[in-house]
Amino acid sequence: MRKANRAGRWSGAALAAALVVLPLPAPPVGAAPQFIPVSQIVPGMTGIGRTVFLGTTISEFRVTTLGVLPDAGPAGDLVLFRASGPAIEAAGGLAAGMSGSPIYFGGRLAGAFSYSFPFADPMVGLFTPIEDMLNGVSWRSRREGPRVVAVAPFSLGGRTIRRVVLGRSPDARPDTSDPLLAYHWSTPRLDRLSIGFDDGTAVAVPAATPLFVAGLGPAAAEAMGETFRPMGLIPMAGAAMADLPDTIPLEPGSAIGVALMRGDVAAYAIGTLSYRDGDRVLGFGHPFIGLGHSGFVLTNATIFQIVRAQQHNLKVGAAGSPVGTISQDRPAGVGGVVGVLPRMFGVRVAVHDDDAGTTRQFRFQVVGGKDLAPFLVAMGTHGVVDRALNRSGEGTAEVRMTLHGRMLPREVERTNIFYSGSDITGQALSEVPEALDLLFENDFADVAPTGIEIDVRITKTRQTATITDAELPQGPASPGETLRTRVTVRPFREAPVSRDIELVVPEDFPAGGAMLVVRSGGVAPAEAGPGGAAGSGGPGVIRDLAAAITQFESREKNTDVVVELVAGARGAASPADAERSRVSTRWTTRWILSGRFQAPIMVRRGSR
Structure with missing residues (x-):
């Protein structure tokens, strides 16, 4: 088995090995922090949270519990808390990208920040108990809890809150299949999440997870946003993945990246590591995209700045070097292993612009599963061809695709020529979905897809x-x-x-x-x-x-x-x-x- 290194190598057994490591049993004595069970948490307890506000340095902030919401979360209880202290006050409060920040009482790990209140007090949030994160990632998640939970009164944005409603994503309203909730939500006063059902009710949603996208044009980035925004991700233009050393210590409170794409096109989320026991790790305190068994790239990360905003503050940063695999994406958090990288699907795109006399090559990798790879490849190839042409409109394109798979009898190749009077990029890549369908979804055999090469030669000349x-x-x-x-x-x-x-x-x-x-x-x-x-x-x-x-x-x-x-x-x-x-x-x-x-x-x- 190969270990992760800065060259980004991985072995064919990587994902399988990652899945063998999980589910997570109780940590060995001395290898992981002691826990404080949620049954011992009461209002008024004070502790600390750990997160990165700038660069890769972990800082602390104070935490005061406001109450426990029994069976409110997707894997069990949630704990209401208020953050304070110079570091978090200077940052403007809790922020998207802090998901997973570990919270301790008396040196014992209690859980990880996971839910926030949009358009409200950014110092108030909810954390997922660590035992529920372990159980939720290790086994199966529990049923969804009550939609409305009574809490001890607390102040939020100038209101006294007595009830909390748990939403499903930062941009989604609560499920209104219950007629009573549907009636309340339809009233004119309830046009924003911060207002809730009445003045005594507040809506909490999973702490927003920014999905930073680099290397794509506006059209491809927007298409990615339409797909991932309902999952609680906030797609936005981001930096290329940073060249961070893979020797940066990865410990609870460290900034982490979870990458869907890496290379000349990148798409990654920023969060916080909650727990580490040897090579096994947990983070986020809520799902990434809720895929269940997964094969995302775990990276270290750096934070550039925390940007204040009305709906929710935002950690802006960049994912760094691949250091492991996120192999579980569950309602209570994400889990995986450090030191083993997942199998990825490689993409090479060469664009020859005959009119400009230029050739540009792009290489990137996407997560290898059939649930995401075809969509990510389609978005990535469209984005890099647009980048290479730096124009849209009319053109003729000759396209050659070469498909690779460990179980294919040979390389598979297809060539064709395309013309469009308005969108030559889209037309030139119109057969890419068919190629990906053959690799990932054919009816006959798992061909263990490994990559695709696409060579595009484009001219404005009409043929x-x-x-x-x-x-x-x-x-x-x-x-x-x-x-x-x-x-x-x-x-x-x-x-x-x-x-x-x-x-x-x-x-x-x-x-x-x-x-x-x-x-x-x-x-x-x-x-x-x-x-x-x-x-x-x-x-x-x-x-x-x-x-x-x-x-x-x-x-x-x-x-x-x-x-x-x-x-x-x-x-x-x-x-x-x-x-x-x-x-x-x-x-x-x-x-x-x-x-x-x-x-x-x-x-x-x-x-x-």
């Missing part, structure tokens, strides 16, 4: 053509007969080009009415055969991984003129007839084509 004429044979046709069709295409602002294309009618082609079609490639034919079969432009009948690979590599391209003979409904009445009810041939040109001609034709029974 399109239209099929302007097709001289189709009259018929009738017989099995074994060669049908000759003369096809004329007119390239954009060039002279027309004609070619004779021959198509042989198979001996077993169904007799009866059929349709002879001339069309541009890269689009599904108008009629699909029964049983899921389709022509060469559609998915076809795929029975195993080898066929899926062949179909991906060799299916029609946008530069193809396709001549196909399609049997009528009676000729393809069953799945058994589907494959023989359609036959086609192609003429591959150098232009992206459009246009379609078709005519009916009879096919005789038997040979000529």
Whole structure:
């Protein structure tokens, strides 16, 4: 097993090893701090919290308990507290990015900061007891607790609070499936989280987790935001991952990063380490994205500044060197191991701008699971192509994709040419989802995906053509007969080009009415055969991984003129007839084509 190092290496057994370490048992004597159970916590107790306000130095702040909210959290109780002291007052209070800051009473670990009150007093928050974090990450999370919890009265933003409602994310309102809560939430006074259901009720939500994104353009960053914001993440432009030494001590109170992407494109959250027992760690006190079993990159981190804001303050920082794996993402927190890195999915994108005479290459990695990798790859590739072009609009793009997987029989490659009059980046990458589907979601085998290479050559020159004429044979046709069709295409602002294309009618082609079609490639034919079969432009009948690979590599391209003979409904009445009810041939040109001609034709029974 390889250990983490600054070169960012990892072994194939890394994730498996991480999952073996969890669930977490009780810590060995002397290896982890002593705990204080929530049953011993009462209002008025004073203790300390530990977090990083600047750089990598851990600082302390004072904590005074206000009460215990029984069974209020996703894994058990929550503890209400007020923070104070010079360091946290100078920072403006609790902040997004402090999630996981450990809290101690009498030197014993009580839990980790996890919930805050948006638009209210930033000195008041909730922490998740450490025993619930251990149990929640180690085993299964408990049911959600009551939506409204009575508390001993305390002051919050000039109001006296007697009830607390637990929301699900910083941008989400509480679940209103309960008719009473729905009625209260719909009243005009309740248009903001800080107002709550009445003057004596406050809403607490998981402490916001900033998701810093670097290397993406505005469109890709916004798309990422739409996906992750409902999970409680706050996507925002961030710095590239910092070049921090991996020897920085990682201890409770240290700033940590949890990365989804790293390299020339990065996406990571900033939080705080709550607990460490040898190589095993816990953090956040609430979920990251709630994935359950996961394989995120654990990094050290540095804090640049804490920015004050009306809704919630914000720790601004950067993730650093990979130091481990977050292998559990549960309602009560995240857990993992230090020293073993997860398996990642590698992406290389090369963009050749023929007009500018430049070539730019980008490399990044994304978490390797099928739940996130396809989306992250799509967002990342779109972002780096936009960066390389530094423009949008019209263009022609030649794209070559090479797919890698440990269980693939060989490298899988596909090339095609695309044109768009308004968004060449989006059009050029339109087949990337299909490639990722083959790697992550094919029906036949786990190919253990390891990476994808995408080479894009783009020019503003328009390389399109239209099929302007097709001289189709009259018929009738017989099995074994060669049908000759003369096809004329007119390239954009060039002279027309004609070619004779021959198509042989198979001996077993169904007799009866059929349709002879001339069309541009890269689009599904108008009629699909029964049983899921389709022509060469559609998915076809795929029975195993080898066929899926062949179909991906060799299916029609946008530069193809396709001549196909399609049997009528009676000729393809069953799945058994589907494959023989359609036959086609192609003429591959150098232009992206459009246009379609078709005519009916009879096919005789038997040979000529």
